[in-house]
Every structure is written in structure tokens, then in C-alpha cells.
Amino acid sequence: MNINTKKLAKTTIPFFLIMFSVVFSSLIEAIFENAVQLSIMAALIVFILFAIIFKRSFCGFLCMVGALQRIVGYIGFKLLKKRFTVPATLDKYLRAVKYIILTGFVALSIASGKFLLQVSVDDVFEQYSIILPGLAWISIMLMFVTIIGSFFIDYFFCKYICIQGAIAGVAGRFSPSGIVRCEDKCINCTLCTKKCPSNLEVHKMKKVISAECFNCQKCIVVCPKKGALTNSFAGRKIPLVLFVAMAGMLYILLTFLIPLFL
Incomplete structure (x- = not known):
């Protein structure tokens, strides 16, 4: 049986083009979805x-x-x-x-x-x-x-x-950081509790470990007694300004570094 190769080519080219477009689009979609x-x-x-x-x-x-x-x-x-x-x-x-x-x-x-x-x-x-x-x-x-x-x-x-x-x-809950209350320096004015946007009773806590704490630092800012409330990281006290600066810098650093390894 004689086969007209030219005619066959003309017939199959559109088919292969369609198949190629389907496979290529699927590949692009998979790559994009993966990204x-x-x-x-x-x-x-x-x-x-x-x-x-x-x-x-x-x-x-x-x-x-x-x-x-x-x-x-x-x-x-x-x-x-x-x-x-x-x-x-x-x-x-x-x-x-x-x-x-x-x-x-x-x-x-x-x-x-x-x-x-x-x-x-x-x-x-x-x-x-x-x-x-x-x-x-x-x-x-x-x-x-x-x-x-x-x-x-x-x-x-x-x-x-x-x-x-x-x-x-x-x-x-697994964090080494947190807000710590020094019982010896605390004057029990309850300003920290009143200012807490999460309604936590900060003035009764030795360390604020609640998952509902926003770590907004408002309790520290409003506290009238210096050293009564402080930020702690792995057992070491950290000044308020330094804590905020560290948190901001770390977030920016992680935001740029993590994507490089994925």
C-alpha cells in the first residue's frame, strides 16, 4: 500500500502542534504551580x-x-x-x-x-x-x-x-522570648493589665506565655516602675528598643533568605 508521506505530514502536523501545545501548557502550568x-x-x-x-x-x-x-x-x-x-x-x-x-x-x-x-x-x-x-x-x-x-x-x-x-x-509557645515581670519591683498598679489589648492579667504573671499575647510592648511602655516589666530572650533581659529592632531586622532577613533555598 502506497502512502503519500507529504499528505500524511500535512495531516499529522496540526495534530502534533495541538499535542505539543497541550503538553507545553501543562508543563508551564506545573512549573508555575510549583513556583x-x-x-x-x-x-x-x-x-x-x-x-x-x-x-x-x-x-x-x-x-x-x-x-x-x-x-x-x-x-x-x-x-x-x-x-x-x-x-x-x-x-x-x-x-x-x-x-x-x-x-x-x-x-x-x-x-x-x-x-x-x-x-x-x-x-x-x-x-x-x-x-x-x-x-x-x-x-x-x-x-x-x-x-x-x-x-x-x-x-x-x-x-x-x-x-x-x-x-x-x-x-x-516554643519561643525563648517573652515579657517577664519582676515581682520585687512590681507595685501592682495594674496599668499593664488595663492597657493589654488582649485582656491578659499581666500584673499576676511571672512571665507572659499566653498564645494570645501580641507582644505589642504596650504593657512595658505604660509601666511606671522601671525594670518591673522587661523583654527576655533565652533568660537575658533585652531593652525595648533593641527588642523591636531585632524583631524587625530578623523578619526582613528571613524574608529575603528563605526563598533563596527553595
Whole structure:
């Protein structure tokens, strides 16, 4: 049987072009997806390492949403002349919500084989709609809920909803750093407790080890007795300014170094 090679070539070339385009596009998609997954992993590693070393310092003075809440809270205080505190029992259950959401993200990440658990410096809300991209309105709704909540309650989003805060809280339990109260110098004025945005009873603690501490340093700043409250790292006292500088420098360093190894 005679085969017209020219005709066969003309017939098969489009087929091979289609196959090549499919394979090539799949390859590009796989490479891109892998790169995205690596970048997500890098960000998560940076965040966890930072939390292990400096606890929730990211929440205290590096997070953009935290800054937004402070601004909204300041406006709320000026207009209402007071801040609202959620009843202790309800507060306890509401704080558990962020850990439940975190557990759900981890479970879905394991089930899907993808890093659905993301961390972000400037768009914390985006992660809540990443599972269902068609429901981007969830992020917008959360932003409005955060603004309204922060108008009345200090660090509303950080306390009850933020997944990143939950991650930092868990990782921070292994941290060598923390705020220490010197019982001999403490005058029990309770200003630290009153100023704490997380409503912790700092004046009763020898060391603040709670996962709910934002490490915002407000208790140290407001303390009238020098040396009564100090930052401690691996058993050594660190001045407030140095602690903040170390935390900021380490976060920047990790942010640039970790991606180089992935």
C-alpha cells in the first residue's frame, strides 16, 4: 500500500502542534504551580520561624491589619470615649474560632495536596476566599466586619478571626522570648493589665506565655516602675528598643533568605 508521506505530514502536523501545545501548557502550568507553592511555603516558613523566635511580635507591630485596627480603634475611642470588652466566657469561645479555622485549612491542605494555608503581610483577608475563588466577597465582608468590630473592640480581628495569629500563637509557645515581670519591683498598679489589648492579667504573671499575647510592648511602655516589666530572650533581659529592632531586622532577613533555598 502506497502512502503519500507529504499528505500524511500535512495531516499529522496540526495534530502534533495541538499535542505539543497541550503538553507545553501543562508543563508551564506545573512549573508555575510549583513556583507558587514554593513561594507560599517560603512565606509560611519565614512566618513560623519568626514566631518561634519572637512570638506574636508580627501581630504586635508589623501587621498592616493590626495598624488598620489601631487607627479605627483610635477613632472609635475619640468618638465613643470608651472601649468595649467582650464578657470573659464569650471571649473565651470566640478566641477559639481562629484555631478552628486554622485546623480546617490544615485539613484541606492535606486532603488537596496544596498549600491552602497562606500568610501575607499586606492582604491577610485574601486567604479566607482562596479555597473558593468565586467567593471573593468573603474577603471584602471580613474587611468590613474587622473595621466595624475594631471601632468598638481592640484588635477584634486578631483576637477572634486571624489565621496568621493562630499560627503565630501556636509557634510562639516554643519561643525563648517573652515579657517577664519582676515581682520585687512590681507595685501592682495594674496599668499593664488595663492597657493589654488582649485582656491578659499581666500584673499576676511571672512571665507572659499566653498564645494570645501580641507582644505589642504596650504593657512595658505604660509601666511606671522601671525594670518591673522587661523583654527576655533565652533568660537575658533585652531593652525595648533593641527588642523591636531585632524583631524587625530578623523578619526582613528571613524574608529575603528563605526563598533563596527553595
